[in-house]
Every structure is written in C-alpha cells, then in structure tokens.
Amino acid sequence: MSIVDYLGIELPIIQSPMAGVQDHRLAVAVSEAGGLGSIPCAMLGADAIAAELSAFRALSDQPVNVNFFCHQVPQADARRETGWRNALQPYLNEYGVSTIPPGPDRNPFDQAAATAIAPFRPEVVSFHFGLPSAELIHRVKSWGARVMSSATTVDEARWLEAHGADIVIAQGYEAGGHRGMFLSDDLTTQMGTMSLLPQIVRSVRIPVVAAGGIADERGVKAALAMGATAVQMGTAFLLCDEAGTSAIHRRALKSADSSHTAVTNLFSGRPARSIVNRVIRELGPISELAPAFPLAATSIAALRKAAERHNSGDFTPLWSGQNTSGCSEVSARELTLALAGALEPA
Amino acid sequence: MSIVDYLGIELPIIQSPMAGVQDHRLAVAVSEAGGLGSIPCAMLGADAIAAELSAFRALSDQPVNVNFFCHQVPQADARRETGWRNALQPYLNEYGVSTIPPGPDRNPFDQAAATAIAPFRPEVVSFHFGLPSAELIHRVKSWGARVMSSATTVDEARWLEAHGADIVIAQGYEAGGHRGMFLSDDLTTQMGTMSLLPQIVRSVRIPVVAAGGIADERGVKAALAMGATAVQMGTAFLLCDEAGTSAIHRRALKSADSSHTAVTNLFSGRPARSIVNRVIRELGPISELAPAFPLAATSIAALRKAAERHNSGDFTPLWSGQNTSGCSEVSARELTLALAGALEPA
Numbered sequence: 200m201s202i203v204d205y206l207g208i209e210l211p212i213i214q215s216p217m218a219g220v221q222d223h224r225l226a227v228a229v230s231e232a233g234g235l236g237s238i239p240c241a242m243l244g245a246d247a248i249a250a251e252l253s254a255f256r257a258l259s260d261q262p263v264n265v266n267f268f269c270h271q272v273p274q275a276d277a278r279r280e281t282g283w284r285n286a287l288q289p290y291l292n293e294y295g296v297s298t299i300p301p302g303p304d305r306n307p308f309d310q311a312a313a314t315a316i317a318p319f320r321p322e323v324v325s326f327h328f329g330l331p332s333a334e335l336i337h338r339v340k341s342w343g344a345r346v347m348s349s350a351t352t353v354d355e356a357r358w359l360e361a362h363g364a365d366i367v368i369a370q371g372y373e374a375g376g377h378r379g380m381f382l383s384d385d386l387t388t389q390m391g392t393m394s395l396l397p398q399i400v401r402s403v404r405i406p407v408v409a410a411g412g413i414a415d416e417r418g419v420k421a422a423l424a425m426g427a428t429a430v431q432m433g434t435a436f437l438l439c440d441e442a443g444t445s446a447i448h449r450r451a452l453k454s455a456d457s458s459h460t461a462v463t464n465l466f467s468g469r470p471a472r473s474i475v476n477r478v479i480r481e482l483g484p485i486s487e488l489a490p491a492f493p494l495a496a497t498s499i500a501a502l503r504k505a506a507e508r509h510n511s512g513d514f515t516p517l518w519s520g521q522n523t524s525g526c527s528e529v530s531a532r533e534l535t536l537a538l539a540g541a542l543e544p545a
Numbered sequence: 546m547s548i549v550d551y552l553g554i555e556l557p558i559i560q561s562p563m564a565g566v567q568d569h570r571l572a573v574a575v576s577e578a579g580g581l582g583s584i585p586c587a588m589l590g591a592d593a594i595a596a597e598l599s600a601f602r603a604l605s606d607q608p609v610n611v612n613f614f615c616h617q618v619p620q621a622d623a624r625r626e627t628g629w630r631n632a633l634q635p636y637l638n639e640y641g642v643s644t645i646p647p648g649p650d651r652n653p654f655d656q657a658a659a660t661a662i663a664p665f666r667p668e669v670v671s672f673h674f675g676l677p678s679a680e681l682i683h684r685v686k687s688w689g690a691r692v693m694s695s696a697t698t699v700d701e702a703r704w705l706e707a708h709g710a711d712i713v714i715a716q717g718y719e720a721g722g723h724r725g726m727f728l729s730d731d732l733t734t735q736m737g738t739m740s741l742l743p744q745i746v747r748s749v750r751i752p753v754v755a756a757g758g759i760a761d762e763r764g765v766k767a768a769l770a771m772g773a774t775a776v777q778m779g780t781a782f783l784l785c786d787e788a789g790t791s792a793i794h795r796r797a798l799k800s801a802d803s804s805h806t807a808v809t810n811l812f813s814g815r816p817a818r819s820i821v822n823r824v825i826r827e828l829g830p831i832s833e834l835a836p837a838f839p840l841a842a843t844s845i846a847a848l849r850k851a852a853e854r855h856n857s858g859d860f861t862p863l864w865s866g867q868n869t870s871g872c873s874e875v876s877a878r879e880l881t882l883a884l885a886g887a888l889e890p891a
Contacts, residue, residue, distance in 0.1 A: 353804060372718060373737040387807035387821065387830060391719040391737030393767070394758030394867035401870060412740030421739070421767035458699060461733035475733065484733060522740035524747060 202366065202406045202428035206322060206345060207262050209233030210539040211423065213408060214531070215433030216266030216325065217376060217518065218242045219303075220448065223255040225441040228531035230261035233539070235323065235429075237264040242303055245315040252319040262322035264347070267308035269331045270469075273491035280498075282488045287498050290478070290514065294505035302497030305467070307331070313338050323347055325368075328469075329359075329381035336363045347408070349379030352388050356399040356407075368431055369399040371411025375434045375520035377471040378462065386462060386470060386485070392422070400426035414525025416540050432538065433518075435525035439534055447512040451476070457523040466516035468495035477513035478502075548712065548752045548774035552668060552691060553608050555579035556885040557769065559754060560877070561779030562612030562671065563722060563864065564588045565649075566794065569601040571787040574877035576607035579885070581669065581775075583610040587651055591661040598665040608668035610693070613654035615677045616815075619837035626844075628834045633844050636824070636860065640851035648843030651813070653677070659684050669693055671714075674815075675705075675727035682709045693754070695725030698734050702745040702753075714777055715745040717757025721780045721866035723817040724808065732808060732816060732831070738768070746772035760871025762886050778884065779864075781871035785880055793858040797822070803869040812862035814841035823859035824848075 203211055212234035214225060218241045226236025238255060240248045248265070255263050284291075284299075291297075306312075308331045316324070317338075324339045325347040336346055340363070347366040350356035356367045370379050371392025378389060390398075392411040400407050409422035410431040422430045437444045437452055444452070451457060451474050459475045463484040466473065469492035473479065478499070489495040503514040527534065549557055558580035560571060564587045572582025584601060586594045594611070601609050630637075630645075637643075652658075654677045662670070663684075670685045671693040682692055686709075693712040696702035702713045716725050717738025724735060736744075738757040746753050755768035756777040768776045783790045783798055790798070797803060797820050805821045809830040812819065815838035819825065824845070835841040849860040873880065 371737055371739060373740040388805060390867045391717055391739060391758050393717060393738040393764065394719040394760075397760065397764060398868060398870050412737050414740075414743065417771045418739065418743060421770040424767040424770055425763045459734060520740065521736045522744060524744050 202408070205406060205428075206235060208235045210535065211429035212419070212535050212538050213237065213264065213429055213431040214436055214535075215376070215410065215431050216264065217433050217437070220437065220444045220518065221442045223251045223258070225436060225439060225443075225531055226263055227255055227258045228439070228441045229436070229535050230259050230263055232532040232535035234535045235262055235264050237266055237325065239266050240312065241266065241268040241305055241327070244304065245311050248312060248315040249318075252316060252321065256319055264323035264325050265316055265321045266325045266327065267312060267331075268305060268328055269307045269326045270328045270492055272307060273494060275494065276490060279488070279490045280494065283490050283495060284498055286482065286486065286488045287502060290502050291498075294502060296501050296505050299498055299501045302493065302500050305493040305496070308335060310335070317342065320344065327377060327379045330362050330364060333363065349410070350399060351378055351380040351395070352382065352390065353395075353398050353402050355380070355382050356403050358382060360403045360405050364405060366406050366408060367399060367403055368408045368410050369396045369427070371395050371409070373412030373521040374410050375460070375472045376518045377467070377469055380470070396422065396427055397425045412520060412522045414522040416538055419538050432525075434520040434523055435534060435538070436531055437519070438526045438528045439531040440529070441531045445507075445515075447507055447510070447515055448517055451512050451517045452519060452523055452526050457519055460519050460521055464489045464495065466496060466499055468492035471516070471518065472520060474517035474519045476515065476517055548754070551752060551774075552581060554581045556881065557775035558765070558881050558884050559583065559610065559775055559777040560782055560881075561722070561756065561777050562610065563779050563783070566783065566790045566864065567788050569597045569604070571782060571785065571789075571877055572609055573601055573604045574785070574787045575782070575881050576605050576609055578878040578881035580881045581608055581610050583612055583671065585612050586658065587612065587614040587673070588649055590650065591657050594658060594661040598662060598667065602665060610669035610671050611662055611667045612671045612673065613658060613677075614651060614674055615653045615672045616674045616838055618653060619840060621840065622836060625834070625836045626840065629836050629841060630844055632828065632832065632834045633848060636848050637844075640848060642847050642851050645844055645847045648839065648846050651839040651842070654681060656681070663688065666690070673723060673725045676708050676710060679709065695756070696745060697724055697726040697741070698728065698736065699741075699744050699748050701726070701728050702749050704728060706749045706751050710751060712752050712754060713745060713749055714754045714756050715742045715773070717741050717755070719758030719867040720756050721806070721818045722864045723813070723815055726816070742768065742773060743771045758866060758868045760868040762884055765884050778871075780866040780869055781880060781884070782877055783865070784872045784874045785877040786875070787877045791853075791861070793853055793856070793861055794863055797858050797863045798865060798869055798872050803865055806865050806867055810835045810841065812842060812845055814838035817862070817864065818866060820863035820865045822861065822863055
C-alpha cells in the first residue's frame with residue numbers, strides 16, 4: 200500500500216515539523232494542497248497544543264501530523280552549567296546580559312500531551328529521538344493514529360519498527376534541525392540520504408519516508424526511485440508565506456551564508472544542523488562544554504535574544520539543511536504542488 | 546549530449562579508480578561490459594603506469610579512464626613526524642616494529658606521468674584534489690582526452706569548470722576513500738550526495754557525474770533523475786572477482802563492521818572514508834597529529850604490514866563508502882550490467 204493511501208493524503212509530500220519556526224498555518228497550507236502538514240508541539244504546553252490543533256481543524260478537514268520529542272529529561276548539572284556559562288561569558292559581556300531567564304521549554308511527550316491531542320484524533324503522531332513508552336504508543340494508536348519516527352541509522356530503523364512505529368523516516372545527514380539519533384551519540388554513524396534510505400528500505404517492512412537534502416521535484420522523484428513512499432521536507436518550506444521563520448533566519452537562508460551549514464550542539468545540547476554563524480565559527484560546531492539537551496539552550500537563548508535586538512543572527516539557531524536551493528518565497532500550496540509536479544501519473 | 550555519447554561508452558557507469566585495491570583487470574571488465582573502467586595511477590611510477598595501460602589496451606579496445614592525484618607535495622616536518630610517531634609508538638611496540646621503511650609513493654601528476662600515458666591516448670584522464678597545471682591539462686587535452694575531477698562543494702565544481710575540467714564528479718559525503726576536497730579542509734563543508742549533486746548540476750554547464758552512497762540500480766536511477774549524466778561507483782566493485790581487494794579488506798566489507806565507516810586522516814594525512822577499525826576507534830578518526838598528506842602514511846603503513854601478518858585489519862585502511870549493500874562477489878561485468886539494468890530504454 201502506498202503511503203498516500205495509507206495516510207489518506209494525495210501527494211507524497213510531508214512538511215517537516217519545525218519547532219520555533221512554524222505553527223498550524225504552514226501545516227494547513229500543505230495539507231490543503233494534498234500533502235501532509237505537520238504541527239511541531241515539542242516546545243508547546245498542553246493548552247497551546249490544543250489551540251494549534253483546534254485552529255488546524257477549523258481551517259482544514261485534511262489529515263495532520265503532530266510532532267513531539269521523546270528525549271530523557273536530564274538532571275541539571277551545576278558544574279557543567281558553570282563551564283558552559285564561562286564559555287559564553289565573553290559574549291554575555293559583549294551584549295551586557297547579566298541575568299539568564301529560564302530557557303525554552305522542550306518537554307518530552309507524556310500523558311498530558313496525549314490528553315491534549317486526544318480530542319482531535321490526529322491522523323499521524325510523529326516523534327524525534329526515538330519513541331515514547333509502549334503505554335503512550337498504545338494510547339496514540341487507540342485513536343487510529345499512525346506513529347512515525349526518525350531513524351538516522353539502519354539500527355535505529357529496525358529498533359523503531361520493533362517498538363511500534365508504523366512509518367520510519369530515513370533522516371539523512373543533509374537534513375536541517377535536530378538529528379533524530381537516539382541509539383548512539385557518535386556522529387560518524389550518521390549517513391547521507393543516498394546511502395541511508397536504500398539501506399533502511401531493505402531492512403524494514405514498514406513504509407519509509409526520505410528526509411535530508413531534498414529540495415525539488417527531481418529530488419522527490421529520486422527518493423521515490425530509491426524506495427521511499429514519501430518525502431519529508433523542511434528547509435524548502437522555510438521561506439514560504441505561511442512559515443513563521445524570523446526575518447533574521449530568512450535573511451540567512453537567502454544569503455550566500457546558507458551554502459555552509461554544520462551539525463552543532465551549541466544551541467540545545469543535541470546535534471542539529473544550522474547555517475554556520477559567529478558562535479559556531481568561534482566555539483566550533485561541537486562543544487564538549489554544552490550541557491545535556493535541552494539545557495544548553497538556556498544561556499544561549501538569552502544571548503540570542505540580546506543579539507537579535509541588534510538585528511544580529513550571530514547566536515540564533517539558523518536551522519537549515521544542506522540544500523537551500525529549493526527555498527522560495529511562495530505559498531506553501533504552490534511549493535507543495537511544484538514538488539509533486541514531476542511525479543508520473545499514478 | 547549525454548555522457549554516454551560524450552565518452553563513447555554504452556552505460557552511464559564509471560568504476561571509481563581505487564589506488565591500492567585494483568589494477569587494469571577490473572577496468573577491463575567494466576569497460577568491456579559497456580561502462581567506463583578506471584586505472585588508479587596515483588601510487589604507480591611511470592613504468593608501472595605504462596605497463597597497466599599496455600595491459601588494458603591488449604585486452605580491450607573500449608575507452609579507459611586513468612586517474613591521478615594532484616596534491617601539493619609537502620615539506621617533511623621532523624617535529625610533526627615525531628609527534629605522530631609518538632602517538633603510534635604503543636602500537637609499534639606491540640607489534641615489535643622498530644624500523645619504518647619509506648611509505649607508499651603518492652606523487653602528483655607531472656610531465657613524466659603525462660609522458661607515460663601519452664602513447665596510449667586514454668579517453669579520460671581524471672584527477673583527485675583539484676587539477677594539475679594549465680600546461681599539463683593542455684597536454685592531456687591535446688590527445689583528445691576528456692578531463693574529469695571531483696568536487697565536494699559547489700565552489701569546487703565551479704572552480705573545476707573554470708580551470709578546464711570537461712566533466713565534474715559530485716563526490717558526496719557518503720563516498721569511500723579520499724575526499725577530493727581541495728579548496729577547504731573544513732569537513733563541515735562536505736555535503737551528502739542528495740544535496741550536493743542537484744546543487745552542482747544547477748551551478749555548472751559541464752556534465753556532472755554522481756558519486757557517493759550509490760549501490761544498486763535504484764540508486765543509479767535516482768542519481769540520473771537528479772541530473773547526473775552518469776554515476777561513479779567504487780565500493781560496490783570491491784568484492785568483484787577482478788578487484789585486487791585484500792582478504793582482510795574483503796572480510797571487513799562482508800562483516801557487520803562495514804555498517805560503520807568514518808572519514809579519517811589517520812592513514813594518509815587527508816580525510817578519507819574507511820570502515821572503523823581499532824586505530825580509528827582508539828585515536829579518533831581525525832588526529833591533529835597526523836602529518837600532511839601523504840606523509841602520515843609512512844609510519845602507519847609499517848604498522849599495517851606488521852598487523853596484517855597477524856591477519857589483523859586493525860591498522861589497514863579499509864576504504865569503503867557508507868553503503869556496502871551493493872557489494873557482491875560477482876564478476877565486474879555482471880555487476881556493471883546489473884547496475885545499468887534498471888535504466889529505461891534510451
């Protein structure tokens with residue numbers, strides 16, 4: 200069965216959930232165009248989640264994907280926090296930041312979040328960093344939702360299939376934002392899409408979605424040729440009218456800077472791909488000092504806020520994949536249709 | 546014009562030149578099957594080069610590619626060499642290696658090499674690490690040869706086009722062996738094939754060959770869908786009957802170890818992808834101590850030799866791309882035809 204039939208969508212295009220840069224508006228536009236729109240819930244509380252889903256359902260009767268993180272919440276570690284604060288101190292001084300407010304909330308999926316989405320019976324619930332408990336998966340599936348999660352290695356794909364995922368996303372090294380890696384923290388295990396996708400396709404029996412480096416209709420066609428049943432794309436949607444991408448982030452995506460990205464742990468404590476900016480250049484993309492996810496975010500978020508007030512993206516997580524050539528300032532509907540345009544008639 | 550017409554080959558399959566693991570026999574088998582066979586000359590002197598080409602021409606009247614490196618020869622640096630030797634000393638002690646013979650020769654392409662190949666008028670001459678001097682390129686082209694080189698970034702592809710390359714290889718991050726990078730030594734610039742290929746295709750006007758992570762007919766089809774005019778594949782050929790791959794290297798490729806590769810500078814001083822083995826695990830894949838290419842090879846080659854005598858691949862460069870799923874113990878003819886089998890009739 201094709202994923203198009205499996206999910207009740209018309210086009211094999213899934214818009215990547217991108218926490219912090221989009222809400223239901225982008226999801227509605229993509230789902231209304233025939234793809235699968237996604238609402239990132241990783242940084243939202245229960246009320247905000249319900250509000251987002253409520254807004255989506257009011258505007259569209261098409262399927263929707265809601266996305267959550269399912270990391271382990273780390274113990275705060277005062278010594279590590281101090282080391283990190285010290286590394287950032289010259290920048291905090293430069294911007295005159297003396298108090299650090301609490302960082303952005305990133306709570307793993309739990310019963311409260313499940314309760315928030317339950318009334319809306321989302322067609323797809325997707326996860327990053329593995330899967331939640333069997334109990335939570337069971338609850339989600341009881342509504343008829345399909346469960347989807349990202350694999351960055353063949354082992355992770357097999358693990359996800361064995362632990363109840365209905366669909367696995369082969370997240371290639373090229374992808375923007377957080378690496379979904381959860382069985383290893385060794386970055387050398389991370390594979391490019393061209394290598395990862397076919398190896399996952401031959402290793403699991405559930406449908407495989409391709410993600411990472413895909414920017415246009417040819418890329419979509421190529422991913423389908425390698426056995427993907429759909430593609431998930433984020434970066435290409437970042438300049439769309441319906442995306443909430445900040446002016447600073449949009450400017451970076453449109454500049455020559457966007458040709459150079461790096462996987463960095465500076466912004467959250469977990470490896471994620473961003474356009475290379477000052478803090479990545481000066482501290483190096485991977486710092487041993489960064490506290491565990493999501494604790495690293497606290498200090499740097501304060502710095503980001505101060506720098507952005509000066510119209511600087513030097514400390515902003517400029518999430519982007521390695522291929523920004525598909526970014527264009529059009530409606531998400533137009534982009535979704537263009538991406539699917541090269542497909543052969545079914 | 547398709548590269549098939551451009552090079553006079555029947556199938557858009559180029560066998561990657563793989564110094565140290567193959568000679569004219571693999572090239573003959575691939576060219577006779579309709580692809581483009583390649584003879585790696587980077588580690589050969591003028592006589593050996595002539596002998597290889599002579600052997601090829603005696604066995605096949607099909608086109609051939611001869612491949613050279615074109616790095617800058619580094620100054621020997623005694624302090625750096627000592628640091629490197631110290632890092633390896635525990636291993637040298639373990640294997641009782643007390644004298645280090647000269648390392649493997651890796652000379653850049655020069656007039657002597659050009660003189661060696663001139664009588665054979667190879668149809669394609671390819672380079673790694675950039676291009677040789679304009680004078681040498683002119684000489685090669687005067688025989689009617691096409692000049693091909695690898696780009697690992699869009700900038701490198703543009704540079705190669707501007708400096709006389711007729712064909713550019715988009716070498717994705719997944720590829721085995723040495724990264725062709727030559728404008729930057731920053732590994733964060735390296736892109737996956739899925740991202741690099743389409744961006745190079747839209748940035749140059751010369752034909753683009755895709756390399757990295759491609760292992761089967763679906764991968765070939767996908768690369769062509771993204772605008773490649775041919776694919777270059779190495780890893781898939783490593784187990785072929787005609788390859789000179791060592792027993793230790795073959796064993797690693799067939800084992801579960803092959804699912805984990807890393808880009809490492811330990812074996813030569815330049816980043817290259819190998820299956821992760823003991824020395825990579827223990828020293829880390831990238832060492833600041835490794836002398837400049839190709840000087841790092843000297844000490845580790847002695848260690849490799851000693852370890853291999855004990856049937857150990859702990860210090861062997863186990864070159865491999867990220868996708869070994871296409872490796873099979875068949876003739877290179879059978880593999881070449883299978884790779885091209887999925888192509889639509891022209």
